[in-house]
Amino acid sequence: MWPFDNGEERIHQPNKSTMLSRQEINAIESWISQIGIFQFYKTVGQKMSAARKTLKLKYKIIGHGFNRVVYDLNNGYILKVAFSEVGLISNANEAYLYNNCNEEVKKYLCPVKEHGTGWIIMKKVDTKVPFAIKEYTKLIKLELKFLRYGIIPIDLRLDNVGYNEKDEMVVIDYGLFTMDLKSPVLRWFV
Numbered sequence: 142m143w144p145f146d147n148g149e150e151r152i153h154q155p156n157k158s159t160m161l162s163r164q165e166i167n168a169i170e171s172w173i174s175q176i177g178i179f180q181f182y183k184t185v186g187q188k189m190s191a192a193r194k195t196l197k198l199k200y201k202i203i204g205h206g207f208n209r210v211v212y213d214l215n216n217g218y219i220l221k222v223a224f225s226e227v228g229l230i231s232n233a234n235e236a237y238l239y240n241n242c243n244e245e246v247k248k249y250l251c252p253v254k255e256h257g258t259g260w261i262i263m264k265k266v267d268t269k270v271p272f273a274i275k276e277y278t279k280l281i282k283l284e285l286k287f288l289r290y291g292i293i294p295i296d297l298r299l300d301n302v303g304y305n306e307k308d309e310m311v312v313i314d315y316g317l318f319t320m321d322l323k324s325p326v327l328r329w330f331v
């Protein structure tokens with residue numbers, strides 16, 4: 142299955158959390174079970190709104206992309222919940238990559254705290270990245286570092302990075318990064 146041979150196994154993850162209540166996990170599971178074929182007919186705004194209304198989480202939404210809605214857990218961590226198939230895969234992929242990559246590059250990935258089917262909890266970082274030459278230079282250096290350690294950093298751009306507490310650039314959205322040269326994702330971008 143796309144994008145991994147064992148994608149099913151990776152996407153279905155144990156749903157335990159020290160930060161989310163059982164009720165919140167149940168709400169996420171229920172939402173995830175509704176992500177189906179009809180999503181292709183909906184706009185990002187419609188999917189976001191459906192996710193928000195179904196999830197009914199008490200946390201503030203601090204961002205979203207085309208695939209995931211992001212809540213601030215107010216304890217230094219954020220929760221990303223998928224609202225598309227790509228979002229589902231991205232959450233599973235981030236958890237896999239963070240836990241399996243070389244230590245040398247791990248420090249450039251926003252740390253993953255917990256994850257389950259369709260959701261992931263990461264450290265909250267500063268996402269105010271100026272569109273400046275200096276930051277683009279850092280981005281290119283980061284890209285080379287990932288490549289050196291066998292990771293193809295697909296979709297690495299300034300929107301998908303932030304700064305950790307040491308003011309170092311870290312990637313907050315590495316859902317499409319791959320260590321697999323046969324990944325079908327590469328056929329889209331290369």
Ligand SMILES: Nc1ncnc2c1ncn2[C@@H]1O[C@H](COP(=O)(O)OP(=O)(O)OP(=O)(O)O)[C@@H](O)[C@H]1O
Nearest residue numbers: 204205206207208209211251263264265266313314
């Ligand atoms: N670790 C984080 N700390 C603070 N804010 C975050 C973090 N991760 C994500 N966000 C916020 O949520 C937004 C969406 O997150 P993310 O890019 O992971 O979603 P996505 O749906 O996968 O995006 P894309 O459209 O690129 O696929 C980010 O642009 C950022 O504003």
Ligand SMILES: [Mg+2]
Nearest residue numbers: 206300301314
């Ligand atoms: Mg993004």
